[in-house]
Amino acid sequence: MNEDRKTNQQTDNRPDSTPDDSAPDNLDRILLTEDTLHPSSGFTASVMEAIHERAAAPSSMSGPIPFPWKQAIPGIAALAIAIAILVRLIVTTVRSTDPTAQIARPIAWPAWLHLNSSFNSSVDWSQFLRVQAGPALLALAGSWVCVAVCRRLAAGRPIR
Amino acid sequence: MPTNPIPSAPGRVSAHAGPSDTSAEIAIVDRVLGGDVEAFVVIVERWQKPLINMAWRYCRDRGRAEELAQEAFIRAWRGLGQWRRESSFSTWLFSIAANVYRTELKRIPSIQLSLDQVTEPSRPFVHDAELDGAARDEAVRRAVLALPDSYREPLILFYFHEMDLAAAAATMGIPEGTMKARLSRGRALLRQRFPKLQDSLPDPPGLASVRKIETAKGDRQ
Numbered sequence: 619m620n621e622d623r624k625t626n627q628q629t630d631n632r633p634d635s636t637p638d639d640s641a642p643d644n645l646d647r648i649l650l651t652e653d654t655l656h657p658s659s660g661f662t663a664s665v666m667e668a669i670h671e672r673a674a675a676p677s678s679m680s681g682p683i684p685f686p687w688k689q690a691i692p693g694i695a696a697l698a699i700a701i702a703i704l705v706r707l708i709v710t711t712v713r714s715t716d717p718t719a720q721i722a723r724p725i726a727w728p729a730w731l732h733l734n735s736s737f738n739s740s741v742d743w744s745q746f747l748r749v750q751a752g753p754a755l756l757a758l759a760g761s762w763v764c765v766a767v768c769r770r771l772a773a774g775r776p777i778r
Numbered sequence: 779m780p781t782n783p784i785p786s787a788p789g790r791v792s793a794h795a796g797p798s799d800t801s802a803e804i805a806i807v808d809r810v811l812g813g814d815v816e817a818f819v820v821i822v823e824r825w826q827k828p829l830i831n832m833a834w835r836y837c838r839d840r841g842r843a844e845e846l847a848q849e850a851f852i853r854a855w856r857g858l859g860q861w862r863r864e865s866s867f868s869t870w871l872f873s874i875a876a877n878v879y880r881t882e883l884k885r886i887p888s889i890q891l892s893l894d895q896v897t898e899p900s901r902p903f904v905h906d907a908e909l910d911g912a913a914r915d916e917a918v919r920r921a922v923l924a925l926p927d928s929y930r931e932p933l934i935l936f937y938f939h940e941m942d943l944a945a946a947a948a949t950m951g952i953p954e955g956t957m958k959a960r961l962s963r964g965r966a967l968l969r970q971r972f973p974k975l976q977d978s979l980p981d982p983p984g985l986a987s988v989r990k991i992e993t994a995k996g997d998r999q
Contacts, residue, residue, distance in 0.1 A: 644975045645968060648915045649922065649937040655834050657826045661844055665822050665851045672852065673815045 689771050693764055700760030707753040714749075803867040807858055818855055825851075825868075829875050835934045836879045837888040838923060846882055850875035865948075872935075872949040880931065888923075914972075921971055922964075929964030932957050 803824075809817035829850055833843035854874050861870045922933050935946040936957070947957040969975060 645918070645965060645972075646937075646941065648918045648975075649933070650940065651915070652831075652835065652919065652937065655827075655830050655840060655843065657830050657847075658844060661826055661830070661848070662819060662822050664844075665826075665848050666816075666819050668848060668852055669815060669818060669855050672856070 692771065693768050696760070696764050696767060700757065700764070703760070704753055704757055707756065711749045711753070800866050804863060807861060807867070810855070810858055818851075821854070822851055825871060828868075829871070832872065832875055832934075832938050833879055835938055836883060836923075836931075838920065839888055842888060846879050847875070849882060850878040853878050869945070869948050872945075873951060876931070876935065876949050918968065918972055918975070921968055925964055925967055929960050929967060932960040933964045933968075936961055 803821065806817050806820050810821075826847065829847040830843050833846040833850070834840065837843060837846065850871075854871055857874065861867065922930060925933065931950060932946065935949050936943065939945040939949070943954055943957060943961075947954045950957065
C-alpha cells in the first residue's frame with residue numbers, strides 16, 4: 619500500500635476546551651497522522667465505465683423509475699374484478715332489501731355513541747348477517763387473493 | 779491549495795477546494811450536464827483520492843473503500859443537476875459521499891469490534907518503542923470505528939477535514955454546536971478506552987513528518 623502521512627494542527631477549532639484537551643493532544647495527532655491511500659490504477663477507468671453503463675441505460679440521468687405495468691396488471695385486474703363484484707353485491711343487496719325494514723342502516727353502533735336503544739333492538743340481526751356477511755367474506759377473500767398474487771409475482775425478482 | 783482541477787500533489791489528500799477549483803468545476807459540471815459524460819473523468823481524477831481516503835476512514839478496508847468511493851461518484855454524477863452553485867462543489871460532494879458511506883456500511887457493515895473489545899496495548903511489542911507506538915496508534919484508529927454511530931462519524935469527518943469543524947459539520951449536514959458536542963463525547967470515550975494517551979506517551983511515530991507536513995500546509999496557505 620502506498621502511504622504517506624498527513625496531518626495538521628488547528629487548535630482554534632478544537633471540539634472542546636476542557637483542561638485535558640489542551641494541546642498538544644496525542645489523540646489528535648494519532649487521528650490526524652493517518653495513512654493515505656492512493657487510488658488503484660484502474661479506479662478512474664472503473665468509475666467511468668460504470669457511469670457510461672448507466673448513461674447508456676434509458677432514464678439513467680433523471681426521471682422516475684418506470685412503473686412495472688407487466689407485474690402490476692394481474693393485481694390490478696383482480697382488484698377491478700373484486701370491486702365490480704362488491705359493487706354488484708351492494709346494489710343487489712340494497713335493491714332486495716325492504717325499504718321499510720330497519721336494515722337500511724345495518725350498522726352495529728358502539729355503545730359509547732349513545733344512539734337510541736330502540737334502533738338497535740329493531741335491527742333484524744339474522745337478515746343483517748345474511749346480507750352483509752357474504753360481501754364482507756368475499757372482499758376478504760379477494761384481498762387475500764390479491765396479496766397472494768402480488769407476493770408470488772414479487773418473489774425472486776430483484777428490484778431494478 | 780491546489781488550483782488545478784486535476785490532482786497535482788501525489789501523496790497529499792486535499793479535502794478543500796479553493797475558488798478557482800469551484801469555477802473550474804462549474805465549467806466541468808456544465809459540460810457533463812450538457813451531455814458530455816466523458817468530462818466527468820476530470821472530477822473523478824480530481825476527487826478520487828479524497829473520496830477513497832474518506833471511505834477508508836469509514837471502513838479501514840482498501841477494497842471496500844474503492845467500492846464505496848465509486849458508488850459515491852456514481853451518485854454524484856446522477857445528482858449533478860442538484861448541486862446548488864452557492865455551496866462549494868467539495869462540500870456537496872463530501873456530503874453525498876458521507877451519505878453513501880453511511881448507508882452502504884449500514885446495509886453491509888464492515889467487521890467491527892465493540893469498544894469494550896478494543897484494548898489499549900500495554901507494550902505488546904518489545905522490539906522498540908516505535909513499533910509499540912504504531913500498534914497503539916492503529917488500535918486507537920480502529921477504536922474510532924467501534925464508537926457508537928453518533929460519535930463515530932463526527933470524529934471521522936473532523937479529522938478527515940484536518941480538524942475543520944465547519945467543514946465536518948457541513949459534510950454531515952448538522953449544526954456546528956451539535957458536531958462539537960458529539961466530538962467531545964467521542965473523544966472522551968476514546969480517552970476512557972486509552973487512558974495512557976493523556977500525557978505519558980511519547981510523540982507518536984511520524985511526528986517529525988507531521989511537523990513537516992504542517993509546515994508544508996502553512997506554505998500552501
